[in-house]
Amino acid sequence: xxxxPKILNAHPYLRQTLELVSDKWVTAIIYVLSQGTKRYxxxxxxxxxxxxxxxxxxxxxxxxxxxxxxxxxxxNPPTVEYSLTSxxxxxxxxxxxxxxxxxxxxxEVETARKxxxxxx
Amino acid sequence: xxxxPKILNAHPYLRQTLELVSDKWVTAIIYVLSQGTKRYxxxxxxxxxxxxxxxxxxxxxxxxxxxxxxxxxxxNPPTVEYSLTSxxxxxxxxxxxxxxxxxxxxxEVETARKxxxxxx
DNA sequence: CCGGATCCTATCTGATACTG
DNA sequence: CAGTATCAGATAGGATCCGG
Numbered sequence: 001x002x003x004x005p006k007i008l009n010a011h012p013y014l015r016q017t018l019e020l021v022s023d024k025w026v027t028a029i030i031y032v033l034s035q036g037t038k039r040y041x042x043x044x045x046x047x048x049x050x051x052x053x054x055x056x057x058x059x060x061x062x063x064x065x066x067x068x069x070x071x072x073x074x075x076n077p078p079t080v081e082y083s084l085t086s087x088x089x090x091x092x093x094x095x096x097x098x099x100x101x102x103x104x105x106x107x108e109v110e111t112a113r114k115x116x117x118x119x120x
Numbered sequence: 121x122x123x124x125p126k127i128l129n130a131h132p133y134l135r136q137t138l139e140l141v142s143d144k145w146v147t148a149i150i151y152v153l154s155q156g157t158k159r160y161x162x163x164x165x166x167x168x169x170x171x172x173x174x175x176x177x178x179x180x181x182x183x184x185x186x187x188x189x190x191x192x193x194x195x196n197p198p199t200v201e202y203s204l205t206s207x208x209x210x211x212x213x214x215x216x217x218x219x220x221x222x223x224x225x226x227x228e229v230e231t232a233r234k235x236x237x238x239x240x
Numbered sequence: 241c242c243g244g245a246t247c248c249t250a251t252c253t254g255a256t257a258c259t260g
Numbered sequence: 261c262a263g264t265a266t267c268a269g270a271t272a273g274g275a276t277c278c279g280g
Contacts, residue, residue: 014147017222020229022142024253027134040262051254056263066232077261078260087228094214094221101214102137108207109140112186144273160242171274176243197241198280244279252271259264 020065025050025058027095030084033068034092037083067091140185145170145178147215150204153188154212157203187211 021027028047032038038046044055059082062068067088073079084092141147148167152158158166164175179202182188187208193199204212 011219011222013222013226014219016229017218017226018142018147021218022138027138044262052263053255053265054253057253064233064236065229066236067229072262075261078263080262087225087232090225091221094217097214097217098137098141099131099134101211102131102133105207105210106133106137109136109185109187112207113184116184116186172243173245173275174273177273192242195241200242242280244277246275246277248273248275250271250273252269254269255267257264257266260262 021091021095023058023061025054026062029055029058029062030067030088030091030095033082033084033088037081040080040082043082062088141211141215143178143181145174146182149175149178149182149202150187150208150211150215153202153204153208157201160200160202163202182208 025047028050029043032043032046040055040059043059044050044052047055050058059068059070063070066085069083069085069088071081071083073081145167148170149163152163152166160175160179163179164170164172167175179188179190183190186205189203189205189208191201191203193201
């Protein structure tokens with residue numbers, strides 16, 4: 001009764017990691033920042049569809065998680081630069097592997113979807 | 121005006137892949153199924169906290185995406201077995217890399233969170 | 241045993257307007 | 261330029277009941 005496998009519990013951080021990575025904007029931000037330091041406005045333009053609210057909120061989360069560094073320069077108008085921390089850099093490689101999978105295999109997913117949809 | 125980098129658009133499948141993978145239960149199911157064929161009830165017990173509704177819904181999605189195979193045996197009571205397709209198997213490795221990251225680095229995320237929380 | 245259908249709530253997210 | 265505040269709509273997820 002007290003015994004149940006619950007495999008994911010063997011990797012207590014995995015679900016938390018997947019939740020972190022699975023955020024709608026996290027990967028977009030990490031990808032853009034993997035190319036170098038960016039100002040707030042640059043991030044906004046390069047990601048494109050994101051709202052100010054969500055961009056700011058996600059950046060704050062990433063900063064809190066130690067993945068992104070935020071530096072404010074008291075110029076006028078203000079300048080704020082964002083960059084990956086060394087911890088943030090370690091996430092780039094795993095993400096690129098998922099990216100690789102998406103290039104190699106996602107078309108098969110699309111094909112499967114269409115095929116199934118035609119059978120209804 | 122018509123020009124904006126939008127880096128993620130260079131990998132049109134990446135966001136879709138991340139959305140697929142980021143589903144709350146998808147990775148749990150793939151992990152359990154990576155150990156072999158399971159019946160519905162086994163999946164339910166091993167994942168544990170998932171509701172019937174969500175387990176069924178997620179399995180249907182994964183079937184539609186061609187990642188999971190569903191086989192029904194007209195016994196009484198009915199038997200339904202789930203397993204990974206070969207396409208589904210290809211996702212196990214990328215997921216294990218994220219798992220690896222979580223083991224190696226997630227504690228740093230926790231530390232960062234605590235450190236930041238103390239400073240407020 | 242497997243899972244469809246319905247109802248309901250919490251959360252997430254965008255739109256909009258305003259500020260140092 | 262780089263945000264904050266507020267509001268409202270969409271959506272995800274759980275609980276529950278019912279059926280083959």
